[in-house]
Amino acid sequence: MATGTFDCAVVGGGPAGMTAAIYLARFRRRVVLIDGGESRASLIPRSHNHPGYPDGIHGDDLLDRMRQQMNRFGVSVLRGKATDIARLPNGGFAIAAGQALAADHVILATGSRDRLPPLDGALDHARRGLLRQCPICDAYELTGQPVAVIGAGDCAAGEALFLRHYTPDIALLTLGDELTVAAPVREKLEKAGVRIVTDPAADWEFGEGGVGVTLGGGPVRFRAVYSGLGIDPQNSLARRLGLDLAKDGRITTDAHQETSVPRVFAAGDVVTGLNQIAVAMAQAEIAATRVHNLLRVREDRCLADSL
Numbered sequence: 001m002a003t004g005t006f007d008c009a010v011v012g013g014g015p016a017g018m019t020a021a022i023y024l025a026r027f028r029r030r031v032v033l034i035d036g037g038e039s040r041a042s043l044i045p046r047s048h049n050h051p052g053y054p055d056g057i058h059g060d061d062l063l064d065r066m067r068q069q070m071n072r073f074g075v076s077v078l079r080g081k082a083t084d085i086a087r088l089p090n091g092g093f094a095i096a097a098g099q100a101l102a103a104d105h106v107i108l109a110t111g112s113r114d115r116l117p118p119l120d121g122a123l124d125h126a127r128r129g130l131l132r133q134c135p136i137c138d139a140y141e142l143t144g145q146p147v148a149v150i151g152a153g154d155c156a157a158g159e160a161l162f163l164r165h166y167t168p169d170i171a172l173l174t175l176g177d178e179l180t181v182a183a184p185v186r187e188k189l190e191k192a193g194v195r196i197v198t199d200p201a202a203d204w205e206f207g208e209g210g211v212g213v214t215l216g217g218g219p220v221r222f223r224a225v226y227s228g229l230g231i232d233p234q235n236s237l238a239r240r241l242g243l244d245l246a247k248d249g250r251i252t253t254d255a256h257q258e259t260s261v262p263r264v265f266a267a268g269d270v271v272t273g274l275n276q277i278a279v280a281m282a283q284a285e286i287a288a289t290r291v292h293n294l295l296r297v298r299e300d301r302c303l304a305d306s307l
Contacts, residue, residue, distance in 0.1 A: 005102040006032045008291050009095055011082045011237060012109030014039030016268030016280035018066040020107045023288035025073035029295065033070065034097045036081035039063060040111055040269065041277065045129035049137055050277050062277070082110075085237045091263060105263045105291045108237060108251065109284060112269040115229035117150045117175070119204060130206045132226045135159055136276065139166045145223035146170075148213070152177040156228025157185050163226070164192045171220070172228075173213070176200035233270050246272045257287035265291065 010020045013035025024031040044059030070077070080098040088094055088102065095101045114133045116122040125131035132138060144167050149160045152174040160172045172179075172194050179186065179196060189196060199216030206212075210223045233249040244252050244260035251259055251266040258265050267283035269275045296302040 005092070005104070006030045006076075007103070007295060008032075008105040008107060008288075009034060009093065009101060009103035010107045010109060011085075011095070011097075012039075012111055012268065012270075013037065013063075013077075014041050014109060014111050014268060014280070015062065015066065015277045016111075016284040017107070017109035018063070018070055019281040019284035020109060020267060020288040021070055021075045022066070022073060023285055024291065025070070025075045027288070027292040029292060030076075032076040032078055032101060032103070034078045034080065034082045034095070034101075037079065038081075038111070038113075040114065040133075043114075043123065043126045043133075044137070045127055047137060047277065048141060082237060085240055087241070087261075093263070105294070106265065107257075107284070107287050107291070108259075108264065108266040108270060109268045109280070110234040110237060110270045112231040112233045112250075112275070114227060114231055117227050117229060121206070125206050125211075128206070130211050130224055132224050133231075134275070135162050135166075135226060136274075139163055142166055142223055144169075146210075146221065148173050148211070148220075148222045148225045149228045150175060150225060151228030153180050153228075153230075154185065155230045157181045157189055159226055159228040160194045161188060161192055164194065168193055171195040171197050171222070173201070173215075173225075174198045231269070231275075235270060238266070238270070248272075253283075255286075256290040257283050258290065263294075 007029040008024050008031050010017045010033045021031050021033040041059040046056040046058050048056040078097055082095055082097040084096040086094050092104045093106050146169040147163055148171045149156050150173050160170050163170055201213050203214040210221055211225045212221045235249050238251050241261050246252050250272045251270055252272055253259055253266050257267050265287035267287050268280035
C-alpha cells in the first residue's frame with residue numbers, strides 16, 4: 001500500500017502515466033502511480049503506427065508490458081481513482097484516492113474519454129476495431145474501403161475530410177440530427193464527395209466483415225465506422241487546482257510540460273496537442289525529467305541554482 005510523502009504522484013495509468021513513473025523510478029525518486037484502470041489505450045484492437053512494432057500491438061498488450069517494466073523498478077501503484085487534490089502550505093499536494101497521499105510534485109496523465117454514439121455494446125465494438133475513434137491511428141488500414149463517420153458537427157466533418165485522403169467511399173451519418181456545420185464546410189464535404197446522410201438508423205449489425213446499418217434508403221455496409229462526436233478531457237483535478245485550460249478543456253503546458261500552477265505537470269491526451277501514444281510518452285519523459293531536475297536543484301546537486 002502506498003503511504004507517506006512522495007517526490008511525485010502520477011495520476012493516470014495509461015502510456016503517459018506509466019512512462020512518467022518509469023522515468024522517475026529510474027531517477028531513484030519516490031513515485032506513486034494512481035491508476036483508475038480507464039486508459040483509452042485498452043480500447044485499441046491493434047496499433048500499427050506505434051514505432052517499434054512492425055506487426056502492430058494490442059493496446060492491452062502494450063499496457064501490460066509497461067506495467068511489467070514499472071514493477072521491475074519498484075513503482076508504488078495505487079489502484080483507484082483520484083477524487084480530490086489540494087495545495088499544501090509547504091507547496092506540495094494532498095491527494096485523495098481511496099486513501100490520503102502527499103507529494104511534492106504531481107503529473108496529471110488523466111487522459112480523455114471518447115464520446116461514443118448511443119449504440120448497444122459500443123465499447124465492445126471499439127475493442128474489435130469496428131467502431132473507431134482516431135483516423136490518425138488507423139485510417140491507413142481502411143485504404144480504399146467504405147467508411148462512415150457518425151456525427152453532425154465540425155468534429156465529424158473534419159474526420160470525414162481527413163479520411164477522404166484514404167478512400168473515396170465515405171458517408172457522414174447524422175442519425176437524424178441536422179448537420180450543424182457552416183456553409184463553407186458543407187461545400188468542402190460536397191467537393192470531397194462525402195455523402196451526407198441525415199436519415200435515422202433503423203438497425204445496426206456489427207460483424208467480422210464490417211458494420212451494416214439500415215437507413216432510409218435501405219441497408220448499407222461499411223468496413224468500419226468512426227465516432228465523430230469528440231472527446232471529453234478528464235480535467236476535474238485540473239479544475240480543482242485552478243489550472244489554465246484551453247477552450248476544449250485540455251490542459252495548457254509550457255515546454256517542460258509544467259502547467260500554470262508550479263510543481264504541477266501534465267502529459268498525454270489531457271494536454272493540448274496531438275493525441276498519440278508516442279507523443280504522450282514523450283511528454284511524460286519531459287515532465288518526469290523536469291521534476292527530477294527541480295529536485296536536484298533543491299538538493300544542491302545541480303550546476304544551476306534555479307531552473
